[in-house]
Amino acid sequence: MISEEERKKYVEFMYNPENEYNCDECPENKDFDDWEGKYPCGQQNCWVTCHCREIME
Structure with missing residues (x-):
């Protein structure tokens, strides 16, 4: 569990x-x-790219 600020x-x-x-x-x-x-996270795609995809299109 992470804090709200995190x-x-x-x-x-x-x-x-x-x-x-x-x-x-x-x-x-x-x-x-x-x-x-x-x-370095072990993924084939950048996490940021995946999160922003809808915004960037």
């Missing part, structure tokens, strides 16, 4: 298209080894 910061980061591919600052960064073209 949740707010998470949402602000994820829904800001300027944070796209900003892996060093991303709260989902798990320092996953870049294996098979994945990002």
